[in-house]
Amino acid sequence: MAVPLEYYIILSAFLFVVGVVGVMISRNMIVMFMCIEIMLNAANLAMVAFSRHLQNMDGHVFVFLVMAVAAGEAAVGLAIIIAVFRNRESVDSDFLNLMKW
Amino acid sequence: MEMVMFAVAAIIALASAVMVITVKSPIASVLYLILSIMAQSVLYVMLAGLFLAAFLILIYGGAILVLFLFVVMLLNIRYADMGSDSLGKLKPIAWTFAVVLLGEMVWVGTGVQAHFRGVDETFGSVPEVAALLYGKFVYPFELTSILLLAAIIGAVVMARKGL
Amino acid sequence: MSDYLFIVPLLPFLTFVINGIFRTRLPKNMVVSLAVGSVGLSFIWSVVLFFHLLGFPAEERVIHQVLFNWLPVGNLHLDMAFLLDPLSAVMILVVSGVGFLIHIYSIGYMAHDPGIKRYFIYLNLFMFSMLLLVLADNLMLLFIGWEGVGLCSYLLIGFWFEKKSASDAGNKAFIVNRIGDFGFLLGGFILFWAAGTLQFTDLAHKAPEVFTIGGGVITAATLLLFFGATGKSAQIPLYIWLPDAMEGPTPVSALIHAATMVTAGVYMIVRLNFLFILAPTTLLVVAIVGAATALVAATIGLAQNDIKRVLAYSTVSQLGYMMLACGVAAFSAGIFHLMTHAFFKALLFLGSGSVIHAMSNEQDMRQMGGLKKQLPLTYKTFLMGTLAITGIPLFSGFFSKDEILWKSFSSGHGHVIFWIIGVLTAALTAFYMFRLLYLTFYGEGRYDKHTAEHLHESPKVMTMPLVVLAVLAVIGGWIGIPHALGGGAWFEKFLEPVMATSHGGGGHAVAAHHSASLEYGLMAVTIVLVLISIYLAWYFYRKNIAKATSLRQSLSGLHKMLLNKYWVDEFYGATIVRPIVNGSIFLWKVFDVLIIDGIANGLAHLVGDMSETMRRMQSGYLRIYMTIFVVGVVILVGYMVVR
Numbered sequence: 001m002a003v004p005l006e007y008y009i010i011l012s013a014f015l016f017v018v019g020v021v022g023v024m025i026s027r028n029m030i031v032m033f034m035c036i037e038i039m040l041n042a043a044n045l046a047m048v049a050f051s052r053h054l055q056n057m058d059g060h061v062f063v064f065l066v067m068a069v070a071a072g073e074a075a076v077g078l079a080i081i082i083a084v085f086r087n088r089e090s091v092d093s094d095f096l097n098l099m100k101w
Numbered sequence: 102m103e104m105v106m107f108a109v110a111a112i113i114a115l116a117s118a119v120m121v122i123t124v125k126s127p128i129a130s131v132l133y134l135i136l137s138i139m140a141q142s143v144l145y146v147m148l149a150g151l152f153l154a155a156f157l158i159l160i161y162g163g164a165i166l167v168l169f170l171f172v173v174m175l176l177n178i179r180y181a182d183m184g185s186d187s188l189g190k191l192k193p194i195a196w197t198f199a200v201v202l203l204g205e206m207v208w209v210g211t212g213v214q215a216h217f218r219g220v221d222e223t224f225g226s227v228p229e230v231a232a233l234l235y236g237k238f239v240y241p242f243e244l245t246s247i248l249l250l251a252a253i254i255g256a257v258v259m260a261r262k263g264l
Numbered sequence: 265m266s267d268y269l270f271i272v273p274l275l276p277f278l279t280f281v282i283n284g285i286f287r288t289r290l291p292k293n294m295v296v297s298l299a300v301g302s303v304g305l306s307f308i309w310s311v312v313l314f315f316h317l318l319g320f321p322a323e324e325r326v327i328h329q330v331l332f333n334w335l336p337v338g339n340l341h342l343d344m345a346f347l348l349d350p351l352s353a354v355m356i357l358v359v360s361g362v363g364f365l366i367h368i369y370s371i372g373y374m375a376h377d378p379g380i381k382r383y384f385i386y387l388n389l390f391m392f393s394m395l396l397l398v399l400a401d402n403l404m405l406l407f408i409g410w411e412g413v414g415l416c417s418y419l420l421i422g423f424w425f426e427k428k429s430a431s432d433a434g435n436k437a438f439i440v441n442r443i444g445d446f447g448f449l450l451g452g453f454i455l456f457w458a459a460g461t462l463q464f465t466d467l468a469h470k471a472p473e474v475f476t477i478g479g480g481v482i483t484a485a486t487l488l489l490f491f492g493a494t495g496k497s498a499q500i501p502l503y504i505w506l507p508d509a510m511e512g513p514t515p516v517s518a519l520i521h522a523a524t525m526v527t528a529g530v531y532m533i534v535r536l537n538f539l540f541i542l543a544p545t546t547l548l549v550v551a552i553v554g555a556a557t558a559l560v561a562a563t564i565g566l567a568q569n570d571i572k573r574v575l576a577y578s579t580v581s582q583l584g585y586m587m588l589a590c591g592v593a594a595f596s597a598g599i600f601h602l603m604t605h606a607f608f609k610a611l612l613f614l615g616s617g618s619v620i621h622a623m624s625n626e627q628d629m630r631q632m633g634g635l636k637k638q639l640p641l642t643y644k645t646f647l648m649g650t651l652a653i654t655g656i657p658l659f660s661g662f663f664s665k666d667e668i669l670w671k672s673f674s675s676g677h678g679h680v681i682f683w684i685i686g687v688l689t690a691a692l693t694a695f696y697m698f699r700l701l702y703l704t705f706y707g708e709g710r711y712d713k714h715t716a717e718h719l720h721e722s723p724k725v726m727t728m729p730l731v732v733l734a735v736l737a738v739i740g741g742w743i744g745i746p747h748a749l750g751g752g753a754w755f756e757k758f759l760e761p762v763m764a765t766s767h768g769g770g771g772h773a774v775a776a777h778h779s780a781s782l783e784y785g786l787m788a789v790t791i792v793l794v795l796i797s798i799y800l801a802w803y804f805y806r807k808n809i810a811k812a813t814s815l816r817q818s819l820s821g822l823h824k825m826l827l828n829k830y831w832v833d834e835f836y837g838a839t840i841v842r843p844i845v846n847g848s849i850f851l852w853k854v855f856d857v858l859i860i861d862g863i864a865n866g867l868a869h870l871v872g873d874m875s876e877t878m879r880r881m882q883s884g885y886l887r888i889y890m891t892i893f894v895v896g897v898v899i900l901v902g903y904m905v906v907r
Contacts, residue, residue, distance in 0.1 A: 003104055004214070004217075006214060007107065007111075009209075009210035010210045011111050011114070011144075012210075013203060013210055014115055014203065015118055017206070018122070019118070020202065020894055021122065021195070021199045022118075022121065022122040024199070024887055024894065025188070027887075030130075031121065031122065031127060032886070034121055034131065034134050035121065037161075037165070038121065041138065041141060044157075048145055052148045052149055053215055053217055055224070057224070057225070057230065057233055058237075060152065061230065061233045061241075064153070064156065065238075065245055067156065067161060071249070073252070075255075078168060079255065079259035079260040081176075082259070091176065093887060096884070096886060099882070099884040100882060187885035187888060194891065194895070198891075205902055206901070208905065
C-alpha cells in the first residue's frame with residue numbers, strides 16, 4: 001500500500017518541532033547547533049516529498065543547495081564555538097550574556 | 102510493505118531525534134543524530150531521491166556530523182550543569198508554543214490529501230540532477246561555491262589562535 | 265494731479281520705513297528732518313489737492329484713485345484705493361496741518377529725550393495710518409488705518425515704557441480699543457453680508473435699496489459700528505483709556521488724543537452717514553451716548569488736579585458734542601466742531617506741555633500759579649485756546665459749538681433735552697477751563713525755589729506752533745458762520761455733497777423750520793450761562809481761593825466722587841477685568857499646567873516606562889531569543905493557516 005503524502009509531511013512537522021524544542025531547551029551550544037541541523041533536515045524531507053508528488057526535480061536541486069549551505073554554516077558555527085570556548089572554557093550558552101541590557 | 106518500511110524508518114528517525122536532545126553526553130547526541138540521518142536517507146530512497154539519499158549520508162553524516170564529533174572530542178566537553186537556567190520561567194511558554202506549532206503544521210499536513218503518482222525510472226537519478234544543476238540552476242550552483250569559499254575563509258579565520 | 269493722491273499718505277510712510285530701517289545709522293538731525301519734512305510736504309500737497317478739488321463744480325468734487333486690486337476673494341472685491349471728496353479733503357488738511365505743527369513742536373519738546381528717533385518713527389507711522397484712514401475708499405482699508413492708529417497710540421502712550429504706569433496705560437488703550445474694534449468688524453460683516461460691497465460710493469448707492477429704514481439689519485450694523493466708534497473716540501462705555509493715555513509725551517496727547525485719532529470714530533460715522541440716516545434708533549443711541557458722555561466727562565473734569573487730566577476729560581466731553589451732532593443728523597456740524605476742536609485742543613495741550621516743560625515736569629496745578637509773567641507767550645496763546653473752547657463769540661469754538669446746540673434743538677432727530685444737556689456742559693466747560701487758567705497762570709506761585717530757577721519760556725520751535733494754532737483757534741470758525749448770523753455757512757455748503765440728507769435720503773426726519781429769532785434766543789441763553797460760569801470760576805479761583813477750599817470741604821462727598829471719576833475704572837476692574845484675569849489664571853494653572861503639560865510629560869514618561877519594560881527583553885540569553893523567535897513564527901504561521 002502506498003504511503004500517502006501527508007504522512008511524510010506530518011513526520012517532517014514532528015521532526016521540525018523536535019528541533020525547535022531542542023534549541024530552546026538545551027544549554028549546550030553544540031546540541032543547540034545540532035538541533036538546527038535537525039530542523040534543516042525536516043525541511044529537506046518535506047521538500048523531497050513534494051518534489052516527488054509534483055514530479056518535478058527542482059526540489060531535489062533545492063535540497064542539494066540547502067545541504068551545501070548547511071555544511072558551510074556548520075563549519076563557521078563550529079569555528080565560532082571553538083573561539084568562544086577558548087575565552088570562556090565552556091560551551092554553556094547561558095554564559096554568553098554580554099549583550100544584555 | 103511500503104508502509105511497514107515507512108513506519109520503521111520514521112520511528113527511528115523521530116526517536117533518535119528526541120534522543121539527541123535528551124541524552125546527557127554530547128558524543129551520544131551526535132551519534133544519535135547520525136542515526137537519525139541514516140533513517141531519513143531511507144525515507145529519501147522511498148521517495149525516489151536516490152542521489153539525495155547518497156548525498157545525505159556521504160556529506161551530512163560523513164562530513165558535517167563527523168565534524169561535530171571532532172569538535173566535541175577536541176573540546177573535551179562534558180555534561181556540566183551550572184548556575185541558574187536562563188529559560189526557567191519561560192519553559193511553560195516554550196512548550197506551549199512548540200505544541201501549538203506542531204498542531205498548526207499537522208493541521209496543514211492533514212489537509213494535503215494526495216497519493217503519489219508514478220514516475221519514470223530516471224526520477225531522482227544522478228544524471229537528472231546533474232542536468233538540472235548545470236542547466237537550469239547553474240547560477241545558484243556557482244554562487245553556492247562562492248558561499249562555501251566564504252565559509253571556509255571564515256572558519257579558518259575564526260578558529261585561529263591569537264585572533 | 266488726481267493721479268498723485270496717494271502721495272499724501274505715502275510720504276510719511278516712506279520716512280517711517282527709511283527712519284525705521286536706518287535708525288541707528290542716521291544722525292539724529294537727519295531722522296528728525298526727514299520725519300518733519302515729509303509731513304510738511306504732505307500738508308502742502310493736501311492744500312494743492314484741496315484747491316484742485318475746489319476747481320470742480322460742487323456736485324463732482326470727487327477724486328477717486330485706485331492703486332491696485334487688493335483682495336479679490338469670492339464676492340469680496342476690495343481695492344487699495346483712495347477717495348478724495350470734501351469730507352476727506354477737510355480731514356487731510358486738519359490731520360496733516362495740525363500734525364505738521366505738532367511735529368515741529370516735538371523737535372523742541374523731545375530734544376533731550378534719548379528715544380527721540382523712535383518717537384519720530386512712531387509719529388510718522390501714525391500719520392500714515394491716519395491719512396490712510398481718512399482717504400480710504402472702502403471700509404476694510406479704513407479699518408487698516410483704524411488699527412494702525414490704535415497701534416501707534418499704544419506705542420506712543422507707552423513711549424516711556426520703563427515706567428510701569430505708562431506701559432499699563434498703553435495696554436489699556438489698546439485693549440479697550442480692541443473691544444470696540446470687535447464691534448466695528450461685526451458691523452462691517454453685516455454690511456457686507458447685506459449689501460455685498462464695502463466700497464463707500466457703492467454702498468451709498470445701494471443702501472436705500474438694500475436696507476429698510478429702521479430695519480433690524482441696518483440698525484444692528486450701525487449700532488455695532490458705533491460701538492467701535494465709542495472705543496476709538498472715547499465715549500461711554502469705552503472712554504476709560506483716554507485719561508490714562510496722558511502718560512505719553514504731551515505732543516502725542518495733542519496729536520493723537522485731541523486732534524486726530526480720537527476723531528476717527530466721528531469721521532467714520534460721518535463717512536457712513538447715509539447708513540446712519542437709515543437707522544433712526546441708532547441715531548438716537550448715538551445722540552444719547554454723546555450727550556451723556558459730554559456731561560459726565562465735564563463733571564469729572566471739574567475736580568481733577570492734573571493739568572493734562574483736565575484736558576483729557578475735556579476732550580472726551582467735546583467728542584461727546586461731536587457724537588451728539590452726528591446723533592441729530594447734523595453731520596457737517598460735527599465735522600466743523602472736529603476741525604475747530606483740533607485747533608484749540610491741540611493748542612491747549614501743547615501749551616500745557618510748554619507749562620510742564622517749564623515747571624520741570626510738574627503736572628499738578630496745585631503746585632503752579634502766577635506763570636503769566638514767566639511764560640508770557642504760552643499764556644497768551646493758552647488764553648486764546650481757552651476762549652475758543654468755552655465758546656466765546658467770534659472765536660472758532662463758538663460757531664461750531666453753537667451750530668451743534670442749535671441743531672440738537674432744531675433738527676428732526678433733535679430734542680430739547682439734548683439742547684439742555686449741551687448748554688449745561690458748555691457752562692461746565694467754561695468753569696473748569698477757567699479754573700485751569702486761573703490756577704496755572706494767575707495768583708502767586710505755589711512752586712518751590714528749585715522749580716523757580718528752571719522756569720523759562722519755551723524755545724521758538726515750541727512757541728511758533730502755539731502761535732499758529734492760536735490764530736487758527738480764533739479765525740478757524742469764520743468759514744462756518746451760519747446764515748442766522750449773517751454768514752455764508754460755507755463749511756456746511758462745502759460738505760453738502762457728502763451728506764445723504766442733501767440727496768433726499770433718510771426718510772422722514774425733516775428739520776422743522778424754526779425762526780431765526782429762536783436761534784438768537786437760544787444762542788443768547790448759552791452765552792449768558794457761559795459768562796456766569798466764568799464769573800464763578802474767577803470768584804473761586806482768582807479772587808478768593810480759600811472759598812474754593814471751603815466749598816470743596818462742604819461738598820466733600822460730591823468732590824470725592826468726581827475726583828475718583830465715579831469709580832468707573834474700579835467698577836470695570838471688578839466686574840470685567842478681575843473675572844477674566846482669574847479665568848486666565850485658572851486656565852493656566854489647571855488646564856495648561858496640569859492637563860496639557862500633564863499629557864505631554866505623561867506621554868514622555870509613558871515612553872520611558874515602556875522602554876524600561878521593553879529593554880528587559882534584551883536579556884542577552886540565546887535561548888530566550890529563540891523562544892521569542894518561535895513565538896513569532898507560531899503567530900505568523902497561525903495567521904497563514906487560518907486565512
